[in-house]
Amino acid sequence: MTAPTDPGALSPEQARELFRAGLIRPTSGWCAGWTQANLIAVPREHAYDLLLFAQRNPKPCPVLDVTEPGEVSTPLFGGDLRTDLPGYVVYEHGEPVAEVPDVTGRWRDDLVAFLIGCSFTFEDALREAGVPVRHIEQDRNVPMYRTNRMCRAAGRFGGPLVVSMRPVPAGRVADAVRVTSRYPAVHGAPVHIGDPAELGIADISRPDFGDPVEIAAGDIPVFWACGVTPQAAVMASRPALAIGHAPGHMAITDARDGRYLVP
Template identity: 65%
Template sequence: MDVADLTPAQARRRFREGERVPTAGWCRGWTQANLIAVPRQLGYELLLFAHRNARACPLLDVGEPGAWSTGLFTGDLRTDLPGYRLYRDGRPVADLGDVVEEWREDLVPFLIGCSFTFERALLDAGVPVRHLELGTNVPMYRTNVPCEPTTTLSGPLVVSMRPVPETLVETAIEVSGRYPLVHGAPVHIGDPAALGIADLARPDFGDPVEVRPGEVPLFWACGVTPQAVIMASGVDYAIGHLPGHMAILDVRDERYRVG
């Protein structure tokens, strides 16, 4: 079966059984989300950080301390994503296939919106999505744009990039702008140096894609931002998804479309 035709439950079963791939293009029409789980004592501050940086951290759902499912994700957050990253003292120390042993009773799981949610709408509007064409992960970059900090959380905005033909830039802006709860319209268009990105061929997360003649790089705020903030802030313990390896929710993309 084409992975685009899978239900969320079918996809989660495949990940639970060991499939390890980026999820762009999976489960057409179903919303995907970024995962970050932090100790209870940091939960309120991460909630405040997400509120202050809603473009990068659009909060879709939060679980109870120790919970491994939420109202929008009825699977097991410890096993049903295709990849995880474990952080200690702000450092990524392991990439894992599951986090059953690492999941603590005090961890609060946050599910953050993902720009994969509007990619089908881009395609339907005739806007090509290069990483889907190539079957690779979306390229993501740390920027020189600081997030609005809280008392102990601070760090850079992370962006995802998609090259768009110049004639379709306005279409891409309009279409993605209809999804404000999953990052919305691009935060920057054109020159990557304006964001402090020195080389598009060397993303900090994901895979590089070619920007062809006549195309313009468009940059969207990215839900990997909380993981960059975990690293910059030296948070003692956290679990995130492996960038591009998302939680597939039990809710349709159209729930997050406005207008």
């Protein structure tokens, strides 16, 4: 299936219809002005531990919504969480066993789904402020990395902080910090600026998730906490089953970005 020529002009409903029909595509730059979210679903018996993990690690895990067990939509997301994202990862005992465009046959009545804030939400604001977003310019998925910073554990869940990286011209880094700090519900200000080795990232050209992005002369790597962190916790903690979005392939919600903008 061919991607639309102007995905930013689509409504969330139109985008979800394309994904339901089988389009697989990272969603950065899609549905301008509409909030995107990470998805992680775990069995009910582990849901409290995951909620506590998110509460203890609000920077990478800002919770936007949580379903009742077995529910596949929420007031925030009017589509079907099993079909209306462009890609999913299924985990069994912490191992990714399938990356698929539809998880209808794998969804269980006891699954509790969490929608976690996503930094794609503030990318329109960055561009409006004149801060380039290189992975959109290069038509690539955002690069994401496991770090040497450990999250605070909760119950059975623990694991490393995951970050997304955007190269920013040195003269615009302060603008990037200022803009993103006003979106605390979607990760907010960067967690690190500069040397990736300080985060334990040995090779910035080899992300753990997403695509490598070319860093222009004069750019500085800037790192934001990432909502793939709960999936890293799943991999480290090994519950029998979990379902997440394919990194960069987000749930496009029915909330406007401005809902999460603070003065």
